[in-house]
Amino acid sequence: MRRLLIRPGAIGDFLLSLPALQCLRAGYTVVWAASRNLPLARFASRARSIQATGLDLLGLPGVTPPAGLIGELRTFDSIVSWYGSARPDFRMAVSDLGLPFDFLPALPETGVPLHASDFYMQHAAAISGHTAEAIPRLECPHRDEEFVAIHPFSGSARKNWPLDRYRKLAELLNPQMPVRWILEPGAARIDVEDTEPPTEDLYRVACRLACARLYIGNDSGITHLAAAAGTRVLALFGPTDPARWAPRGDGVTVLTTPEGEESMESISLERVAAAALGRLVP
Numbered sequence: 001m002r003r004l005l006i007r008p009g010a011i012g013d014f015l016l017s018l019p020a021l022q023c024l025r026a027g028y029t030v031v032w033a034a035s036r037n038l039p040l041a042r043f044a045s046r047a048r049s050i051q052a053t054g055l056d057l058l059g060l061p062g063v064t065p066p067a068g069l070i071g072e073l074r075t076f077d078s079i080v081s082w083y084g085s086a087r088p089d090f091r092m093a094v095s096d097l098g099l100p101f102d103f104l105p106a107l108p109e110t111g112v113p114l115h116a117s118d119f120y121m122q123h124a125a126a127i128s129g130h131t132a133e134a135i136p137r138l139e140c141p142h143r144d145e146e147f148v149a150i151h152p153f154s155g156s157a158r159k160n161w162p163l164d165r166y167r168k169l170a171e172l173l174n175p176q177m178p179v180r181w182i183l184e185p186g187a188a189r190i191d192v193e194d195t196e197p198p199t200e201d202l203y204r205v206a207c208r209l210a211c212a213r214l215y216i217g218n219d220s221g222i223t224h225l226a227a228a229a230g231t232r233v234l235a236l237f238g239p240t241d242p243a244r245w246a247p248r249g250d251g252v253t254v255l256t257t258p259e260g261e262e263s264m265e266s267i268s269l270e271r272v273a274a275a276a277l278g279r280l281v282p
Contacts, residue, residue, distance in 0.1 A: 001026040004073070006081035007033045008050055009106065010155060011202065011221025012245075014040060015228050016116045017082070018136040020124035024080055032083075039203035040138065055083065059093035073099050080127060082106045102127055108244060116244055135248045136228040138203070140210035148173055148276070149196075149212040149231070151182040154220035161218055161236045161264045165272070169216070172273050177213060177280060182222060214279050216272070218264070219245060227252050232279055236272065238264040253279060 003026035007014055014037040021031065022043050031041040035049035050056070054066035073079065073094075079101045084090040086106070094101045108119040117134040125131040152166040170179040181195045182205070199205055205222070206229040209215055215226035216234045219242075227233045227247035235247055238257045246254045255275055257266045 001077045002028045002075060003030070003078040003080065004076040005029065005031045005044075006050065006055070006079065006083045007031065007037075008083045009034065009037075011037060012219075012224045013106075015136045015221065015224040016245075017120040018228070019117055019132055019134045020120035023121060023124045023128050023130065023132050026078065030076070036200070036202060039201050040206075042138070042203065050083065059087065059089040059091075061089070070097060073097075076100065078102070078127075080104060080124075113243070115246075115248070117248060136224065137230070138206050138225075138228045140203075140207040140229045142230065143211045145211040145213070147178045147180045147212055148280070149180055149182050149209055149215045149226065151184075151215070151217040151220065151222040151226075153184070154218040156239075158239050158262075159219045159237075159264065161267060161272070165269045166216075168269055169273055169276065173276060173280075176277070180212075182209070184222065214276060216276060223247055234272070234276055234279055236264065236267055238262050238267070
């Protein structure tokens with residue numbers, strides 16, 4: 001069977017749905033995703049950027065999709081798409097064309113007490129006929145290196161622990177173990193030492209994180225990447241619900257804001273430092 005999997009979204013969205021994507025793998029599997037996430041689709045026979053396909057033009061009134069797009073879609077026996085779940089015009093267009101689409105919801109339903117990875121797996125299992133453990137994993141070579149990785153940013157300022165506390169945390173940890181800062185291309189520059197050179201290849205970032213003794217960060221795609229690489233993770237959560245969105249793995253510890261608080265400033269430096277030092281114990 002030739003199957004196309006279309007998964008838009010940010011790094012964390014892709015990683016949380018990675019077990020579901022792998023569950024849907026067929027004899028020949030192509031993944032269309034955000035260009036940044038393509039290196040993470042290591043199970044696929046081929047991976048391609050959604051933007052490069054012109055898929056977003058399909059169904060728009062008065063707009064002709066790129067030549068060859070419809071013909072390429074017709075080469076697949078099955079197309080499973082998280083893209084288009086919120087676009088009735090797109091769903092109608094592929095239905096009129098007789099294309100073999102199954103649409104899956106891009107976000108877990110409000111009020112459903114289910115982790116996002118379990119939610120995605122539940123829908124994928126209904127199509128594939130089998131299920132698997134819904135824990136995102138990336139096969140990365142591990143080298144034991146004595147350093148702590150810190151990524152101090154996320155996609156929303158509300159989810160960020162104050163940067164000055166990360167700096168103070170690094171000062172507290174450095175006597176015991178060196179700290180290396182992991183920054184994404186395009187991220188704000190910060191005045192810190194031992195900053196890892198940014199790379200666009202997220203699989204290379206994952207393999208670098210796999211070598212760390214501990215990773216510390218906010219609710220972000222890079223935090224999910226560290227967990228999927230098998231690194232010990234200390235994740236700081238505030239306005240988002242960790243029961244639904246926390247990274248998964250045996251080595252993951254989540255610190256949340258005190259009950260009734262959402263501001264990340266309510267997570268004290270002392271609390272994070274104690275948790276970090278505790279995680280550094282072999």
